[in-house]
Amino acid sequence: MQQRYLICTIVLIFGALGLFAQETLSDKKKQATNFYYLNKYQSAQSVLLGIKKNRQDDKETKLLLALCYYHLNQLKEAEPMLRHILETERSPFPETWLYLGKIYHDRHEFIKAIEYYKLYLKAIPSNHTNRATVREDIRRCATGLALQYKTPRAIVENLGNTVNTPYDEFAPIMSPNFTDRIYFSSVRPGNMGGSRNNFGQPDEVMGRFYSDIFTSQVNKGIWTPPQAMHHLLNSPKHEVLLDFSANGKALFYFKGSSYTQGEILIDTFRVGSRTLSSDPFIGPVEAAAGLSSAQFIGDTMAIFASQRPGGYGGMDLYKTVWIRGRWSAPVNMGPDINTSFDETTPFLSRNGQVLYFSSNRPDQSMGGFDVFRCLLIPQINRWTNADNLGVPVNSAGDDTHFRLSRDGYTAYFASSRKDGLGERDIYAAYFFDYLHEMSAPISAPAPLYVQTSAPPKMPRTNPDGSIAEPDPREEVSPRGSLNLKPFYFNQDGQWMQGPDGKQLDELVEALKKNPQLKLVITAASRQELAVSSRLYGGLKSAENLAQYLIGKGVSPTALQLHSIPPPPDFTSNFKTLTFQLSSLGESAFSSKTEPWLSGYTEDSGLLFRIQVGQSTSVLQNPLLSQDRYAMGEKSQSNGTYFYTIGRYNSYTEAKTAFNKLSNQTGFATFELVPFVNGIRLSRETAGSLSKMYPDILSWLEAKN
Known part of the structure; x- marks a missing residue:
């Protein structure tokens, strides 16, 4: 950076x-x-x-x-x-x-x-x-x-001054055969060829050492002093290890006079015989090192970073596969992964379902390059939106070359953060939870989704580099859309299909094709029951429909259930459900909800509510019957029912109302909860939206 x-x-x-x-x-x-x-x-x-x-x-x-x-x-x-x-x-x-x-x-x-x-x-x-x-x-x-409000997933430590130096250490690769050994590249005194200038000539004063490949292993928790690879592998040029073959008997490495000019070689080095046999890699992988590092997967696929015509801008991630005795032409991995900024140093998990990479996209990274994670959704062959791994894996420096160990708990990466010993250091991340993506080996090329249509047009910029206003004459890309009508249950809780079955099928298809979407199902009933019972009964009816959608393949995490007491002018004899397709960010899919209650509209933007309790059934709380915005809520990924009151457009307004309840019994259990577009926010998701909704920061800071 x-x-x-x-x-x-x-x-x-x-x-x-x-x-x-x-x-x-x-x-x-x-x-x-x-x-x-x-x-x-x-x-x-x-x-x-x-x-x-x-x-x-x-x-x-x-x-x-x-x-x-x-x-x-x-x-x-x-x-x-x-x-x-x-x-x-x-x-x-x-x-x-x-x-x-x-x-x-x-x-x-x-x-x-x-x-x-x-x-x-x-x-x-x-x-x-x-x-x-x-x-x-x-x-x-x-x-x-x-x-900074995102819950940490791991702890991170510098491998220390035995491995790291005041110089440059980067590109760590775990040994495929020994769990206690890593390989990495380093620019440090003593490397082959000595100190050389930009022309490759020896220069002890103004020159710089080129990178060599080293190995170190941990013994009783302590890393041993790194050993340089054999002199037949390291040379006066730059050497950077890229990956190992599937059986661990050969390695792919870069050799060049600079990090952008060189070749990829395949080495079958054997220590005992002190022989070296390096053959050139014949394939379309970028012959570059550093941030263009490639991953070779199961000897049948490679993912690498490249800046080539037809991309999205900067470096993009590409894949090539071994088929019919040759490597295929590189295919851009598409807009689910790539942006107009740089995407680099990819790592695909053992099961082929999770892709890690580094990117310097400013709206999602906190430093130069941050490490991101995308999950493959096999049913639709698409990647989820990139998720920043957060602190402490990421920092204000460049965090790259992230790779998980086969133990599913440990990762190694390079970082230029300023608490390190040198330019870049090697760090280890120890995850709190087992990462299941490392549980199954890859036996065939993973079904990676790639972009097949032309990349989107780059945004126009002003002379100072800022984004220019869009030209109204430019064509707007089409968006999916769906008109959502109310749905009805009878008083026995049986839902009435009728003509609405088609709408349910359309909803299922929309949710499968757009994994960023969530469906908010809101129930209302004019049964002659206490408000608390009506809220609970409405949620049970919404659950009935939710189970139908889940049975059709909709993810439970895509569903959020609400129940409200309708106003006096609500005349339906049935329990009525309305639908709202929402997302926390921009979506290529739009929906329109038909009005069904006077004075009630679908939730949009940021709202705050006061949670007054939670229960596994009906909550007996007099506040629910006193507030027109009382609401029951349930997530299909959680068996608990939550109950809230109020509907406030700002944190200040919500906090004022919250303070007025200070004399109510059970006040200590009350809490303010933010919703965006009808979706309850967790601490982690709220933090990622604070730039779009600055008022969220007030809520986050108050929770500290």
Whole structure:
């Protein structure tokens, strides 16, 4: 993530230093700028600290030294230096605000980070090349604010200074034969070929080591010192391990003079005989390493990242399969996976049903690259929407190369987070719950869904990089639609099919084809019963219909059941059910619900209700009979009935009403619950919607 700013920052600082060099800059100071330009921050820092104290006071030197501390993960030293520049300089470089924003971003102090990012935007020209990038980082901070409320799925630990160094470690791969061993690539002193410049020539001073492949194993909970692979495998070029064959006897690896120029080789290295036989991989997989890393699955399929014509923008994920003795042409994995940003470092689970990958999409990632998870829905051969794994797997840095171990509890990945030892470190994630996608081996190519139609048009952008308003003359893509009529039960609870059976079939088809949709079924009855009994009876009727839909293949998690006491002008002799197709985000499917109760409309947008109790049957609470918006609720994935009152459009309004109930018996069990489009929000789903509905943040913060 940090490299996006480097060129502009260097041009500014170096330009000033160039003018200053004619009079007062020493050769050491010039050398420091050269080291910084080559990302050799430790060398640049050493040179700057060696300059005499009275020469370290000019603002260019102070800023350059502060940035060296930042890039070396020494944030405690960088922050006061940057603040001192703001306090003492009449016209500080705009990068001072930028890097303070980045420090707070790295610490997950997102509100402060946004504040400094905005100060930076005010300080730079309107045509500055960094504007679009910083706007994206502001959006990532907003995403981070939402993700911090997501319940953690794992704990994460750095593999420590035995494995990691102040340099670059990345691309961890678990051994297919030994559960206690991993392989990874590293750029560190001692690698084959020594330090080399950008032309591949030896250069001990200004050069950089190329990546070699290492292996380490854990012994009694401690990782052993990494061992470099044999010299017949590692070379003066970059080597990056990509994957192992199905039987573990061969490995796929990248070799090249740069991470974007090279070849993929298949190695049958045997340690005992010290022989190496590498054959070129003949196939369409991108011959690149780093973020383009590929996964080879069961010797019959490969998934890889590539930026090629016809994609959605940036790097997309593609798949190729081994069929009839050759690898097929790459197929884009489609809009369920890919976006106009970058999708990289894929990992498909053993059962072929869950895909993990990293992406830098700003509306869903909190840092540069975050790790996402998609589930395949075999019945319709589609992927679910990408789910961010959240903290602590993801951070404000780049989190990539995520791969699960066969034990179903452990994953390894690379991260550039600022609490690490170097540029990137290897981390382990230990999941609280067993990940069932690792329980069954792959015996054939997984039925991956891929896009077969042309990719959507990219949105138009303004000169400053922001999204332009859509052109009303542009064609709007068609959307599915369904007109929903009320449905009726008799007083014995038997539902009346009649002409409405066709509507039920249409609902089943819509829910299967659009897994992001939820069906809210709301019941009402004018039976001469207490409100609490009517709410419960309505839910039982809704459950009757829900069981029919589930029997037709609808997922229980797609159904949400409500029951309300209708107003006096409700005249139906039957228990009446109305339907509302909803989603928490944008949907390619629309529905229209026919009016059925005067004064009642389908829920849309954000609403708050007060939950006054829960029960496995009828809830006896006088508040239910006193409130026109009393509601019973049940999710088909939970056997409990929940009962709420009130219908408030803002958190402030809901909290005021909530406080007025403070003298009611059982108040301690009451709680405020948010709903979006009629769907109850959990803490996790609420966090992901806080950018769309900022009032949710007030609710989340109050629950902390």
